[in-house]
Amino acid sequence: MNFKANYLKMKNFFLFTLCSTLAMVSCQEKVKVDPMAPKEEGDKVIVHEEYSGTEPTKPEETEFYEPTVPRVEPSHLGSPPSDAIVLFDGKSLDGWVSSNDGSEANWILNDDGSMTVKDKAGDIETKQHFGDIQLHIEWRSPKDVNDEGQHRGNSGIFLNGLYELQVLDQNDNPTYVNGQVGSIYKQHVPLAMASVASGEWNTYDVIYHAPAFNADGAKIKSGIITVLHNGVLIQDHVEIKGTTPYIGWPKNPSHGKGPLKLQDHGDNSRVSYRNIWIREL
Template identity: 30%
Template sequence: MTIRSFFVFLAAMSVSASVVAHEFEHQPGFPEVPAEWGTVGDGHGEIAVASNGEIYVSVMGGEQPGLQVYSAEGKYLRNVPGAPKDFHGFVIQQEDDGEFLYGVGLWSGTLTKMKLDGTVVFATPVTAIPEKYFWKKKDSDEINPRFTSCAVSPDGTIYVVDGYATDNIHLYDADGSYRETWVGRAEPYNFKNLHKIHIDPRYDEPRILGCDRANLRLVHLSLDGEFLGDFATDLRRPSAAAFHGPYVAIAEIHGRISVLDKDGNIDTTMGTNDDKYNGNRTPPEQWREGIVTSPHGIAFDADGNILMTEYSKFGRILKYTPTSQSGKTELIHDDILGSFRPAKGWMVADSVEAVAGESRFVAEAVEQGGSILFNGAEKNRAAYLFTEAEFQDVSIQLEFMVPKGSNAGVYVMGRYEIQILDSYGKPEVKHSDLGGVYQRWRSKEDAEAKGLPQGYEGVAPKVNAAKAPGEWQTMDIVFHAPRFDAEGKKTQNARFKTVHVNGQLVQTDVEVTGPTRAAPLRGEEATGPIAIQGDHGPIAIRSYVVTPLTAGSGG
């Protein structure tokens, strides 16, 4: 996926996806810092999330300075080999040939592009920029760069801000070559401590969002440098920003995290500290659970959690989790069939029981009421059951029951199947077992012509989590839809982020390049309904919760 395509899908997502939750709660005990460290270390840096969910944090001192990497759950994994120890700001960027990290050295003034394994692509020294754009130390000709942040536009242009010295914004080409400088303290900008800059993807044309800290405001600039105006004012010294759908989270170093909508209005706040803030020497014994001291860097993960790193000589990372999500809907309600498109063979009942040792149910359909949806007592030719609504990124929580030997499936967007099967007791499982990502299928002619098997790309579940037939079971799916550019060209494949069966993780980050075998809908689209397979065997459903999601990006 090109850098431009990455921003195209983020902009589209901000319009079509559901909103982020409006309430958050602090998650204590995050992250799991090795006991021998005591704390993370000098946190005068940034935080960002890679596509695999791993969390990157720049740390300037302590036991493990440099770029620390944590799992999504907060366990310390490693440091990035050879990463600079003065990254005040960095971003993680998905490009055609991989995922890269761009960072700027607070003291060195070096712009570095590297792979996530630490391999350096380029390192452009500060000497590439004319000296006239720098502040010099008193009674000295030595320049004193204080680079605080960088951002990368859809066309690959790199923007670097000298936020602790001149507030100038330096532009580089995609290969790291210096291009030009915008003078930050001149009209019309009048910046004063332009601490961090970010590419704001929420609009038809991406723009720059600047955290003009001492002026207590957020500003918008076009990618060509046109000053578009204030986005929000009277904030508590905004230090950094992160985007999630139509919202932006702001780390305010004067003791607060705020979430703003596209109009710059504050939607919610968290961690507010009105007593003692903006101090990097507050000792850990004076930290208060969930109350911030000096928010400095911020990111969203793909699930909408907020991650924040503080300006602290000891180092502190906090995590806030959404407590509610707009659009969460239970489809099994008083008018069950009203949630779905008309489908032959589907009925509702007050109770459904599996017949021991047989592939059938005992159930009596009812005209009114009923709390269980099912497709008949025995295997029949019931149609696929499609939701009335269509979805893009979505979370699905299903509570279902199948009798012995039965077979069904969940087709997300009507195209990508997670298998439902009576797999109880199998010592080995395949893609066709419960929780498997069902294989794709090529025609016999195509397979013979290419010398390839007809079935491909199926992924077996990590474990057999199936319960015995006749027991109620759960399936939880987190799915990210394929992305398309303005011309309709696919720029990113569909992906099952996680699948859990009966509470056990069975799939993680599985890419699906196209519709799986027997998908009721052909081709690929940006949105689609969810379908339950109804023609391979009996299935009963007593809970069916769908929640539209928004994908996040660190910054």
């Protein structure tokens, strides 16, 4: 073997050995990624202070026990949860007043534990005022059909006394879809029409987050509403654009907490309500 061939053989062996050694060192000294290390979210840095910095992470390092979650007894056979505020229990209208002048609510109290709109008596609303809420309410249109369109079984449920969730007998009764049953009136069309037969009881379960306003009265956050109609999701975390007038466009007057208001549509709609309760969020 001549000198040049021997030199090349030794050079290749040396390079192979060096690369192998570097690869072993690289494997042994990998950079360990800390899953709890600070991460940037936009212009905000999140720091996980409880992480110990050692590997592997112990299960208890990602667990916490305070603050404890309050215990709430759930609904049983139609009864409200243990922390609910019952707004109507079928026995009296003591918690309600006329929206017109604050006088005693003048709707019809029925023997079956429900109340019915008294034609031309006007809207009624709760004495208590609320902000963010979970609402359960049951309603029924008359069994005998007496009109059509917006004049059949029409009422409404107003959050903060301002934002209407539509009540309407929609069965074989076409109307404009942003005013049909389950709509956020003139704003959001429901995802489905889930009404039961005319004369049977419907349920609305609502999650409502009120809008927010700054010190100058300007809106800085829109209200948000989610609605289930007879257990079917019909409004999915939609933005309330403002008030819900029949004529005109949404307005955004500054306000704080407000009443729950029920509408007398003024056309002998004879809508009935029962089992109304709220959980403040």
